[in-house]
Amino acid sequence: MLANRYRFYFSRDLPAAFISHLDMTRLFERLFRRLNIKLKFTQGFNPHPKIVFILPMPVGLCSKEEIFEVECEQELENSIIDSFNKVLPEGLKMLKVELATDKIQVSDMYYQCFVEVEEEFCKYFEEFMKKNPAVKKEKEGKVTIKKIFDFLLNYECEREDKTVKISFHINVLNGSYIKPEDILREFLQEYNIECRIVKVERVKVNYKRVI
Amino acid sequence: MVVKDKVFKLLYDVEKPGRYIGNEINMIKKDPKKVDVRFAFCFPDVYEIGMSNLGLKILYHLLNEREDVYCERAFMPWIDMQKRMKKEGIKLFSLETFTELDRFDILGFSLSYEMSYTNVLKMLELCGLPLESQKREKGMPIVIAGGPCTYNPEPLWEFVDVFVIGEGEEVILEIIDLFKRYKFSNMTKKEFLFECASIEGCYVPSLYNVEYNKDGIIKSITPVSENVPKKVRKRIVKDLDTSYFPTKMITPLIEVVHDRITLEIFRGCARGCRFCQAGVIYRPVRFRKAEKILQYAKELVENCGCNEITLVSLSTSDYPDIDKLAREILKFAEEKKVNISLPSLRLDSTSLDLLKEVEKVRKPTLTFAPEAGTQRLRDIINKNIKDEDIYSTVKLAFERGFQNIKLYFMLGLPLEEDKDVLGIYTIAKNIREIYKELGFKKKVRITVSTSFFVPKPHTPFQWEAQDSIENMQRKMKLLKENLKRVKDVEYSWHDFYLSKLEAVLSRGDRRLSRVIKGAVALGCQFDDWGEFFDFSKWEKAFVGENIDWKFYSDRKRDFDEVLPWDIIDTGVTKEFLKKECLLAYEAKTTSSCFERCMGCGVASFRGGICVGK
Numbered sequence: 001m002l003a004n005r006y007r008f009y010f011s012r013d014l015p016a017a018f019i020s021h022l023d024m025t026r027l028f029e030r031l032f033r034r035l036n037i038k039l040k041f042t043q044g045f046n047p048h049p050k051i052v053f054i055l056p057m058p059v060g061l062c063s064k065e066e067i068f069e070v071e072c073e074q075e076l077e078n079s080i081i082d083s084f085n086k087v088l089p090e091g092l093k094m095l096k097v098e099l100a101t102d103k104i105q106v107s108d109m110y111y112q113c114f115v116e117v118e119e120e121f122c123k124y125f126e127e128f129m130k131k132n133p134a135v136k137k138e139k140e141g142k143v144t145i146k147k148i149f150d151f152l153l154n155y156e157c158e159r160e161d162k163t164v165k166i167s168f169h170i171n172v173l174n175g176s177y178i179k180p181e182d183i184l185r186e187f188l189q190e191y192n193i194e195c196r197i198v199k200v201e202r203v204k205v206n207y208k209r210v211i
Numbered sequence: 212m213v214v215k216d217k218v219f220k221l222l223y224d225v226e227k228p229g230r231y232i233g234n235e236i237n238m239i240k241k242d243p244k245k246v247d248v249r250f251a252f253c254f255p256d257v258y259e260i261g262m263s264n265l266g267l268k269i270l271y272h273l274l275n276e277r278e279d280v281y282c283e284r285a286f287m288p289w290i291d292m293q294k295r296m297k298k299e300g301i302k303l304f305s306l307e308t309f310t311e312l313d314r315f316d317i318l319g320f321s322l323s324y325e326m327s328y329t330n331v332l333k334m335l336e337l338c339g340l341p342l343e344s345q346k347r348e349k350g351m352p353i354v355i356a357g358g359p360c361t362y363n364p365e366p367l368w369e370f371v372d373v374f375v376i377g378e379g380e381e382v383i384l385e386i387i388d389l390f391k392r393y394k395f396s397n398m399t400k401k402e403f404l405f406e407c408a409s410i411e412g413c414y415v416p417s418l419y420n421v422e423y424n425k426d427g428i429i430k431s432i433t434p435v436s437e438n439v440p441k442k443v444r445k446r447i448v449k450d451l452d453t454s455y456f457p458t459k460m461i462t463p464l465i466e467v468v469h470d471r472i473t474l475e476i477f478r479g480c481a482r483g484c485r486f487c488q489a490g491v492i493y494r495p496v497r498f499r500k501a502e503k504i505l506q507y508a509k510e511l512v513e514n515c516g517c518n519e520i521t522l523v524s525l526s527t528s529d530y531p532d533i534d535k536l537a538r539e540i541l542k543f544a545e546e547k548k549v550n551i552s553l554p555s556l557r558l559d560s561t562s563l564d565l566l567k568e569v570e571k572v573r574k575p576t577l578t579f580a581p582e583a584g585t586q587r588l589r590d591i592i593n594k595n596i597k598d599e600d601i602y603s604t605v606k607l608a609f610e611r612g613f614q615n616i617k618l619y620f621m622l623g624l625p626l627e628e629d630k631d632v633l634g635i636y637t638i639a640k641n642i643r644e645i646y647k648e649l650g651f652k653k654k655v656r657i658t659v660s661t662s663f664f665v666p667k668p669h670t671p672f673q674w675e676a677q678d679s680i681e682n683m684q685r686k687m688k689l690l691k692e693n694l695k696r697v698k699d700v701e702y703s704w705h706d707f708y709l710s711k712l713e714a715v716l717s718r719g720d721r722r723l724s725r726v727i728k729g730a731v732a733l734g735c736q737f738d739d740w741g742e743f744f745d746f747s748k749w750e751k752a753f754v755g756e757n758i759d760w761k762f763y764s765d766r767k768r769d770f771d772e773v774l775p776w777d778i779i780d781t782g783v784t785k786e787f788l789k790k791e792c793l794l795a796y797e798a799k800t801t802s803s804c805f806e807r808c809m810g811c812g813v814a815s816f817r818g819g820i821c822v823g824k
């Protein structure tokens with residue numbers, strides 16, 4: 001049977017940013033069903049459509065542009081974007097769709113984190129970064145240590161009114177990268193600073209196309 | 212800053228922030244300024260449980276059909292969120308417009324289980340409102356409550372202004388009409404409550420006086436004036452086909468407990484198990500026409516997009532031609548990759564085939580609820596399942612590839628002897644034996660679960676004593692020791708103290724309202740959640756009010772005792788309940804309403820299958 005892989009581009013803002021990764025998949029499956037679009041389902045005991053997000057989206061993350069790919073058992077018109085935008089919940093917006101003939105990989109990405117915190121934040125943050133810090137993560141008993149500057153191309157910390165904006169330019173190496181939230185957490189722990197996250201946003205993602 | 216912005220800032224630090232964002236598919240958006248009445252549907256448990264409740268969805272959409280009303284929703288925030296809200300000075304808010312609840316006109320609580328009573332008070336506390344009805348003046352929200360627990364409303368009498376008894380679809384609209392007159396005139400709250408009392412199905416507790424005898428038993432319940440009805444009769448929807456059912460149903464964005472479309476195929480149950488409250492309060496049986504169900508199913512799939520549809524009722528097999536209906540739904544569901552599930556199906560060879568065909572994606576688990584271990588005890592409770600039926604179905608099921616069997620029983624039923632407890636063991640053992648005889652190699656899983664009998668108001672067993680904690684413990688151990696000897700059997704049992712508290716609260720009287728308030732003050736909330744339930748705190752609260760909880764749970768009542776819930780008329784007469792109780796003592800069964808009418812009294816409602824009997 002005919003099956004076309006389509007690549008959907010969408011943006012995610014509050015409040016939809018608080019939907020978990022799994023729930024996003026379920027949400028899109030439901031919306032495809034509502035729009036009467038036939039997806040290709042997996043075989044076997046518990047058939048489900050293969051909706052694949054190129055990057056995982058942690059709970060709370062806003063993003064200007066995200067991508068998922070899905071196989072359809074029919075051809076799609078561009079008007080599907082409008083139909084989607086009529087039924088999507090607040091915060092989600094479909095941007096464009098294309099037939100995926102190639103494969104894409106993430107090369108690097110830009111983040112912005114907004115936090116509410118006391119005056120000295122940036123000063124301490126600079127100090128912390130000068131030490132060539134690392135991020136430690138424990139998962140199922142396995143500890144991984146990543147040196148921040150192995151992945152970080154650039155960063156900037158600046159105060160804007162009551163909030164501090166920290167921008168990161170992050171490199172993806174062999175599919176692995178470092179999360180800005182983890183950098184922040186490591187810093188806050190070490191300096192024993194309390195801060196409140198207002199927004200975490202993936203502003204731009206650059207892709208490499210491979211065939 | 213508006214509440215919404217404040218709330219969003221908290222969400223980075225709480226568990227499951229998706230609970231607090233609203234914004235679901237088919238959520239109703241209105242301009243609050245353009246309505247006369249703002250109604251908050253309050254569910255005293257977390258979002259994932261509340262959003263699985265069909266009653267919530269029906270009433271939410273029904274109320275929002277009215278242009279002059281905006282119905283929004285509020286759930287119990289989890290502890291972490293409560294703490295954050297308190298710190299930031301945010302009161303409990305609605306999910307539609309993030310409006311704090313004290314600014315609403317009506318707060319409508321859904322009372323689905325007794326263990327959520329403390330959460331009701333907690334939610335009022337989180338709104339910053341006085342708990343007691345008396346202390347809430349005109350201008351503050353009116354607090355109403357509905358749901359199965361209102362069939363004994365007394366334990367919450369001080370806190371709730373008006374209880375809605377029975378099915379709320381019609382009553383609620385009448386209350387709103389009256390409320391509008393109250394809001395836009397100089398009618399006092401007292402006058403409003405008096406007028407409420409004359410709406411059929413409305414119980415206004417403050418308009419009744421209760422007197423007690425020296426032994427603590429109720430002497431009398433009397434209305435404060437002649438215009439207040441002596442008894443409050445439940446309301447029912449006579450015809451399900453013409454009654455309201457939403458097909459553009461609000462659909463959560465995050466996974467909830469029942470994450471699927473629920474479609475009610477009929478109301479009520481004709482079987483008459485003697486411990487079952489639902490079987491009494493939802494009488495009479497009313498079927499929804501197959502064409503309607505089919506039409507709703509299609510619309511629901513189209514509007515919600517869910518991948519599963521479940522046909523709900525108290526006893527699915529009793530729906531006429533359930534096979535045909537399920538297969539017809541399957542025809543279009545299959546094409547849309549939608550699954551069907553059929554809970555509460557009585558199991559036999561035909562229903563097994565149906566299950567296999569319809570529930571394709573489920574792990575094949577068979578669920579049986581024989582409730583009691585011996586035929587004698589099953590006759591006592593009027594549960595019409597024979598040992599042979601269980602064994603023959605299990606055999607068929609094994610042959611069809613089912614490998615998980617779940618068995619539900621109750622311990623502590625009236626007249627139970629150790630023989631009956633051991634009967635449960637015998638059933639499990641025989642089932643394992645059947646599997647072995649069939650010569651299967653693969654592993655089988657037999658799960659036995661027991662809960663403890665809780666005597667419920669308005670049932671033939673409403674007068675019965677509950678087993679003491681010691682007795683519960685002893686029986687559980689007896690069963691556990693024996694079941695250990697059977698291969699592949701797992702045993703789980705329900706918490707003793709939780710069942711105890713449920714028994715106390717479900718048959719409580721007015722004096723318990725102080726105890727509940729005391730328990731909340733001591734920190735009780737989410738009592739239904741094992742990690743929070745603390746019976747010692749409750750015991751303290753009882754001591755504080757000088758009340759012995761055993762009075763409510765462990766005491767057998769006389770047939771002529773005035774019961775706290777005598778004020779509520781379910782349509783089923785007390786004589787009928789008493790007759791059924793006496794039949795139980797003789798281990799005599801009663802036939803179902805389908806075979807013949809037993810004259811329970813509900814026929815006076817002139818609805819459903821009783822018509823013409």
Ligand code: SF4
Pocket residue numbers: 481494495496803804807808809810811812813814820821824
């Ligand atoms: S009146 Fe008769 S048919 Fe109707 S519910 Fe009662 S026993 Fe059943």
